[in-house]
Amino acid sequence: MSTTLADLTSTLDARLRAAVHLALAGTTSQDVDDDPQLRRATRPEHGHLQTNLALRLAATTGGKPRDVATALLAHLDVADLADVEVAGPGFLNLRWRPEVLARLVTTLLTDEHLGVPRPQHPRRVVVDHSSPNVAKQMHVGHLRSTVIGDALARVLAFAGHDVVRQNHLGDWGTQFGMLIEQVEAEHLDVGALDLAALDALYRRARAHFETDPAFAEAARRRVVALQSGDEATLTAWQSLVAVSVEAFDALYSRLGVGLTHEHVAGESSYNAALPGVVSDLQDAGLVTESDGALCAYLDGFTARDGSLLPMLVRKADGGFGYDATDLAALRHRVAPVAEGGLGADQVVYVVDARQSLHFEQVLALARSAGWLPDGVQTQHVAFGTVLGEDGRPFKTRSGETVSLDSLLDDAEAAARAAEWGGSMPAEERDAVARAVGVGAVKYADLSHGRTRDYRFSLARMVAMDGDTGPYLQYAHARLCSLLARAGDPAAPAARPPVHPAEERLALALAAFPGAVTTVAETLEPHHLCAALHDVAVALSRFYEACPVLRAEGEEREGRLALAAATRSVLATGLGLLGIEAPERM
Ligand code: ARG
Numbered sequence: 001m002s003t004t005l006a007d008l009t010s011t012l013d014a015r016l017r018a019a020v021h022l023a024l025a026g027t028t029s030q031d032v033d034d035d036p037q038l039r040r041a042t043r044p045e046h047g048h049l050q051t052n053l054a055l056r057l058a059a060t061t062g063g064k065p066r067d068v069a070t071a072l073l074a075h076l077d078v079a080d081l082a083d084v085e086v087a088g089p090g091f092l093n094l095r096w097r098p099e100v101l102a103r104l105v106t107t108l109l110t111d112e113h114l115g116v117p118r119p120q121h122p123r124r125v126v127v128d129h130s131s132p133n134v135a136k137q138m139h140v141g142h143l144r145s146t147v148i149g150d151a152l153a154r155v156l157a158f159a160g161h162d163v164v165r166q167n168h169l170g171d172w173g174t175q176f177g178m179l180i181e182q183v184e185a186e187h188l189d190v191g192a193l194d195l196a197a198l199d200a201l202y203r204r205a206r207a208h209f210e211t212d213p214a215f216a217e218a219a220r221r222r223v224v225a226l227q228s229g230d231e232a233t234l235t236a237w238q239s240l241v242a243v244s245v246e247a248f249d250a251l252y253s254r255l256g257v258g259l260t261h262e263h264v265a266g267e268s269s270y271n272a273a274l275p276g277v278v279s280d281l282q283d284a285g286l287v288t289e290s291d292g293a294l295c296a297y298l299d300g301f302t303a304r305d306g307s308l309l310p311m312l313v314r315k316a317d318g319g320f321g322y323d324a325t326d327l328a329a330l331r332h333r334v335a336p337v338a339e340g341g342l343g344a345d346q347v348v349y350v351v352d353a354r355q356s357l358h359f360e361q362v363l364a365l366a367r368s369a370g371w372l373p374d375g376v377q378t379q380h381v382a383f384g385t386v387l388g389e390d391g392r393p394f395k396t397r398s399g400e401t402v403s404l405d406s407l408l409d410d411a412e413a414a415a416r417a418a419e420w421g422g423s424m425p426a427e428e429r430d431a432v433a434r435a436v437g438v439g440a441v442k443y444a445d446l447s448h449g450r451t452r453d454y455r456f457s458l459a460r461m462v463a464m465d466g467d468t469g470p471y472l473q474y475a476h477a478r479l480c481s482l483l484a485r486a487g488d489p490a491a492p493a494a495r496p497p498v499h500p501a502e503e504r505l506a507l508a509l510a511a512f513p514g515a516v517t518t519v520a521e522t523l524e525p526h527h528l529c530a531a532l533h534d535v536a537v538a539l540s541r542f543y544e545a546c547p548v549l550r551a552e553g554e555e556r557e558g559r560l561a562l563a564a565a566t567r568s569v570l571a572t573g574l575g576l577l578g579i580e581a582p583e584r585m
Pocket of ligand 1: 128130131132133168169170326329349351
């Protein structure tokens with residue numbers, strides 16, 4: 001198995017601790033704080049890593065910090081890995097040996113897994129994402145869930161986990177009563193409608209429901225008919241679902257996300273399990289009746305006035321809602337495969353931060369009911385709201401939710417208008433504009449701290465410079481052309497970096513495996529975006545300072561190796577984010 005920068009950093013850490021004890025041997029201070037707290041150096045001239053260990057030791061043992069630092073240095077055995085010097089008041093600055101960096105670059109060139117370590121305990125991870133609602137257009141919140149969940153599913157799989165995607169489609173509930181009644185009232189052929197037409201139908205149905213008591217009553221009867229399996233009603237429901245799923249699939253393929261209808265596990269699929277959920281909760285004494293409804297009250301969930309917040313497990317009319325469905329879904333996901341479950345060790349819900357109370361309640365109740373086996377991790381992977389340029393939730397000028405297709409149309413048009421690809425055949429230019437437009441939107445979504453709100457600015461996200469998707473795509477395409485001009489050398493050998501710009505690039509590349517592991521553990525894709533952006537910035541400096549094609553001999557070979565390693569890091573990294581990496585731009 002290959003060694004990573006993270007492994008080497010732990011080795012430095014351990015050897016620094018050992019030096020502390022050697023330096024202090026014979027003194028009374030046996031239980032001093034020997035944690036080096038290695039940090040990335042703030043400036044390259046200070047080396048790559050820095051520790052203030054000597055300053056902290058001096059404060060407890062009472063020596064001069066620089067003397068303590070010098071004593072540590074005398075006992076430190078890291079010459080195979082790093083050069084160390086005492087700096088300023090007593091910092092130790094460490095700089096990786098060039099051969100070490102060369103070895104890390106070699107791993108990127110030779111290991112098809114780019115040095116990303118396999119986990120000791122691979123997990124089976126259910127990623128609940130996208131999850132739009134039938135007969136409604138997806139909104140930007142669903143876009144975030146789709147894109148973030150897709151990146152997480154790809155990263156987790158690449159990091160060696162077993163990923164099961166679940167599209168928890170909103171395909172069940174009382175809204176279908178009024179939808180189906182409205183279809184009847186208007187004598188519509190649902191199969192001939194598109195999703196936009198269903199969305200409009202939904203709004204007419206709701207208005208009808210609110211103004212016409214007879215219609216409302218018919219809609220309620222329809223819900224009962226649906227739940228009791230009335231055939232004509234089921235057929236009408238199925239066609240609403242089919243039209244919607246087809247539209248969602250088209251959007252998924254346009255977005256290039258790995259979701260298909262195979263991943264659909266809609267709310268309706270848990271229908272048969274709902275009575276069992278409720279009766280088990282009743283048996284466990286976790287629900288109480290309140291005005292005919294069954295509610296769960298959990299400690300720690302209080303409203304502003306201090307009263308306990310109820311969780312609606314069964315409505316007064318006997319119907320079930322979002323809460324009960326999620327409980328049934330969770331039980332299914334963690335149940336052993338042998339019992340028909342998904343056997344998950346980890347369940348992650350990629351859903352808008354505004355639903356956090358819902359997930360806290362669902363998870364707390366499931367835990368109280370004993371449905372979460374020990375060792376199963378559950379996380380609400382929450383994300384912030386997409387804001388317009390005005391800082392308010394993203395809407396069209398007329399105040400409507402923005403359709404994702406029109407948003408992607410705009411992104412592609414902006415990408416097409418950008419200055420590149422002048423000499424490409426029209427067909428290729430179209431394909432690249434699609435990749436760049438979609439990539440720009442995705443990267444903007446993934447590169448912001450996940451839980452933060454962010455402003456949607458097309459002009460900024462398609463820009464060729466700055467922290468954008470197109471900047472990374474362009475860096476990749478430029479490398480492809482450079483390597484092609486060099487005759488695409490099969491396996492250039494990495495050399496210890498000589499020039500500071502080579503060193504900086506090698507170090508940025510070496511951080512890639514760690515960034516992938518970090519995303520798999522924190523479920524925060526922006527760490528990978530930041531690592532790739534750092535690579536692209538280091539690459540620009542490298543181009544400015546280090547000619548590649550004009551270089552000769554070992555220098556040329558070493559630089560070609562850096563270029564080839566950078567190309568594979570960018571291609572793989574963009575791939576993990578679900579972003580295409582065209583070879584020409
Ligand atoms: N359909 C829901 C919505 O649009 C999202 C579902 C998220 N997943 C879940 N298991 N609740 O708000």
